[in-house]
């Protein structure tokens with residue numbers, strides 16, 4: 001493969017800092033920016049990041065071997081990381097979108113058998129081939145929006161066969177698609193219709209049947225639960241997450257999304273790597289998360305789409321909770337693949353600064369899915385997951401919203417956009 005030499009970026013955002021873990025507080029504003037930045041990429045890795053002047057001293061002799069990219073007036077960042085999606089699903093739910101605009105709530109629709117249940121039926125019916133094709137389209141769209149690593153959850157099967165089908169589709173996509181797809185098992189996304197009134201039996205089924213099979217085939221890294229009133233109680237959630245831990249599955253929790261439910265407290269208690277949504281998280285829960293080092297994975301596009309007030313990111317950052325952001329890409333509450341939009345919304349709806357939003361979509365997002373050694377940073381020896389943006393600064397990226405500023409995307413040194 002021909003080396004790539006990117007020169008004269010007006011800002012090269014590396015995300016390099018001395019912080020040893022996920023970024024908290026003022027660390028979230030340290031972007032490791034190099035002005036008039038330059039990158040030498042070879043064999044899929046970043047070999048050197050520095051100023052154009054520095055790299056000219058070191059690499060001019062080899063210039064004729066390389067493809068040279070003039071990034072004058074442009075911004076270079078790490079590939080964005082989306083740490084929370086439900087990207088593998090069958091069908092769509094545009095009918096519910098209209099119902100919600102007429103006044104029906106998300107939970108009303110779900111409790112009436114729509115919502116997650118509707119997607120579950122369509123996902124059960126879909127063949128692996130259909131799921132592969134539909135998800136490939138969505139992953140292509142992620143890539144076009146500058147995203148090079150994506151977490152994906154099962155949770156539209158709600159039976160063993162279809163949960164495994166979703167996870168196998170993810171495994172296949174990892175072999176066929178340039179995006180790294182990090183798999184999460186989420187059998188506890190809803191109680192399926194056939195278990196209505198026998199919720200605890202479904203929990204037992206997850207624990208005794210699904211989790212061992214997922215672990216046996218090594219199909220997931222994380223175990224996620226929708227801990228919400230009328231879905232899974234904190235007690236049921238804890239049982240499921242503890243059972244997963246025994247099989248090496250790391251806990252995540254959809255917590256305090258619609259109602260305060262002590263989900264943030266539970267995330268801290270079980271040592272979850274991240275807690276998601278947190279719109280209604282209590283102060284105690286936020287402080288418990290700061291103590292346990294649990295990452296808050298905030299989803300402002302979902303809040304917007306459900307017309308809910310977004311999570312209190314400022315309170316979390318002030319309390320020392322590391323914050324990541326994500327699309328939550330799913331067919332019901334956030335049908336988007338645009339992480340740039342999510343960064344814009346993090347600023348607009350949650351008053352995160354443009355710098356914090358970029359940290360949340362790169363390095364902290366990588367930590368939230370255990371990919372901090374592979375993604376979210378531009379440094380010598382790391383994967384060359386790189387985005388070139390047609391704006392001169394990260395401030396412009398966060399300011400000029402609703403527009404796709406992506407000019408080029410490299411995944412492991414190969415250009416796809």
Ligand code: NIG
Nearest residue numbers: 116119226328330331332333
């Ligand atoms: O994170 N809140 C629960 N799960 C998803 C939505 C899934 C769906 O509606 O299909 C979420 O928003």
Ligand code: FE
Nearest residue numbers: 084086254328
């Ligand atoms: Fe979600």
